[in-house]
């Protein structure tokens with residue numbers, strides 16, 4: 489696949505993956521492509537854990553689902569992220585950023601804007617929105633053929649040192665290499681970020697994966713082969729808009 493096509497076709501996969509084991513060859517390709525990312529002084533501050541064990545995936549899925557429900561129930565998620573939510577085509581066409589929550593059960597539609605607002609707590613509990621989202625998250629992760637985790641060495645990922653920033657930039661390059669490679673292989677990937685919002689939940693994953701104290705577990709993704717016809721989750725979003733080059737970039741000086 490041409491690199492430009494891969495960049496333009498890359499998308500976050502919100503749906504389930506098809507029920508197919510990821511081949512050893514494809515796993516090795518992903519690890520190799522990830523390893524070719526740039527890093528400061530070529531220090532390669534990362535280590536990767538590929539999780540195929542069904543029981544382990546199920547346990548992480550439960551942590552993901554519980555974290556999602558917990559974040560919804562305590563209202564933190566909406567307060568923190570409300571500014572990114574769009575509810576109709578006009579809104580997202582205007583801002584060209586954020587995520588368009590365009591898919592939800594019919595009974596929720598009349599309340600969409602209230603649910604995704606600070607005052608939405610009552611509606612969230614009345615319609616069990618946190619449970620719907622938590623269950624969807626758990627199922628999506630549990631049914632994923634593999635999870636891919638990235639840990640950064642604390643020799644580089646050090647508090648208040650520039651090397652911490654460099655390590656995160658380097659990991660970003662790894663993630664993009666992975667994302668483009670999955671695209672080329674007919675696969676998809678999705679961040680499992682919700683447990684990262686709750687330190688106790690993240691620690692559970694660290695312990696399950698037996699990440700040593702010398703490494704920081706930094707990111708976990710689910711991966712598998714995609715099929716465009718897979719059913720969307722109960723509540724879902726899309727976000728393919730991008731701001732124009734004119735809006736995003738300047739020549740020589742700011743503005």
Ligand SMILES: Cc1cc2nc3c(=O)[nH]c(=O)nc-3n(C[C@H](O)[C@H](O)[C@H](O)COP(=O)(O)O)c2cc1C
Pocket residue numbers: 498499500501502586587678679680681682727728
């Ligand atoms: C740091 C970071 C964290 C993200 N966390 C999540 C997440 O928890 N769940 C999810 O579905 N997508 C997550 N995403 C994906 C973004 O929502 C997505 O990249 C963005 O909406 C653009 O959509 P696209 O990837 O389909 O182009 C994350 C992306 C980044 C870079």
